[in-house]
Amino acid sequence: MLPRTPWTKRVVRALSVLALTAAATLAPTAAAQADTAPSRGWNDFSCKPSAAHPRPVVLVHGTLGNSIDNWLGLAPYLVERGYCVFSLDYGQLPNVPFFHGLGPIDKSAEQLSAYVDRVLAATGAPEADLVGHSQGGMMPRYYLKFLGGAAKVNALVGIAPDNHGTTLSGLTKLLPYFPGAKDLLTSATPGLTDQMAGSPFMTKLNEGGDTVPGVRYTVIATKYDEVVTPYQSGWLTGPNVTNVLLQDRCALDLSEHVAIGTVDRIVFHEVDNALDPAHATATTCASVFD
Template sequence: MPPRPRLLRTLCLTAAAVLSCVLLTGVSTAAHAADPVDAAKALAAPGVPGANDWSCRPSAAHPRPVVLVHGTFASGSVNWLTAAPALAARGYCVFALTYGEVPGVPVLRAVAPVASSAGQLATFVTGVLAATNAAQADLVGHSQGGMMPRYYLKFLGGAAKVHTLVGLAPSNHGTTLDGLATLAAQFPGALDLLNSGCPACVDQVVGSSLLTTLNAGGDTVPGVSYTVISSRYDEVVTPYATQFLSGSGVHNVLLQNLCPTDVSEHVAIAFDPVALHEVENALDPAHATPSNCLSHG
């Protein structure tokens, strides 16, 4: 027996209500939460000249966006004031994030566990690729920002999305507590945080479980090009040779082999013209030019 007209109307109205609820709540919320560009924009560092232009589209000359990854206690807003505009002036689409916030800790960033920060980097890179329609990105990182991306590459699927990783004074094989204390002394409040608990600091101590896991089975993953740029005057990640990587696709650079009078240390290397010239060479090796004391970014 066919259903009565009133029953049909009731069923239709109920179905429509359910569908409306799904469309207005579940679907729209899921779509918003899953929007990779919005998720990346939430992590973008403010006020970085030349960076985070979400309308930028990579050129044929520079087909991959460059993602800048800051170091411990710093932020994207302070770490890349020199590098970001220099790379943008060269025609790159440049993006910089700030990661590693710990609730209750003001100002200081990149202090959360390295694995957690690597997850934020993964979110940022995915959003950058979606915004720029690029297949891969290049990463340039300083200190922890040169080491942490290796966790993303090795364990979070980043190898398929990254072509080149450039590390400036990266903590690839760890440092000592004295080195971290030296770095902390340069940031107000960081020394207190180091003494009271800084997961990223613990992760970067020589022999930590994080570094043991990260470096087990080799320093690199297939398909990614690596460049490490170090200074013999580094007083934070010591000895400086522990920054270097081994494996295929690795290019290790010591600043003083290019310019013996270059005295840049751990923090200054992120602003050093010789180091930034080597960054540019690593990003575009087909057009690399020799670096020397006259090099500039």
């Protein structure tokens, strides 16, 4: 973990404020939504993958997200297109409900490993595909690299992932706009400090190469990302890697870090393409109507 300098504390708290504020405004709470998801075919453990979409899709939320609120847009979108879709909570801290992804990232990867095993056992599929937002697009790489996940995963799609950490440039300037919010969470959140550029976790994750054999990687980033800074930190290098800048698909798309992973249907179309490249169609500004 990084030293708790005043600068580090300010940065960590700034990330907490931004993500917490976004999560709180996205949708009703997870408690209110949890019972509705299975009825729509999402988190339905009786779902059996079809010949068209033979692998279940596991959605991995971002920092301060949860298994429901983060995916109220993308999960139904994929279900409507015939995928078996699942999502998990990870990185929970004691006495912090709804806002997850705050625990040590290596332990969060262990939770993902157990959840993928559960999904594969239920569906009978030999492999899954993973789609994650922010930390959820980066954390699975630890599972793939160190916990045997490469044998169980076909593809990883990261939406605004912080694959090489983040500088959080200028983010502390947001704090004055949210009175009292900085006291909601403390800096004792390893899931945040692990994501700092140059942290011991990031060093371990990326030494020896970004990717592992046998897995396809897609990164979707936005140049307006104010959390993963610079946004190029999300890019991966290696075989079977596709890096996509959202504005290269639609220059008019102004989505920032939260919107790109939660409400942007142009991104949803690109995710569908990454999951089913054999039937991919061009992603353009018009994909918002797809």
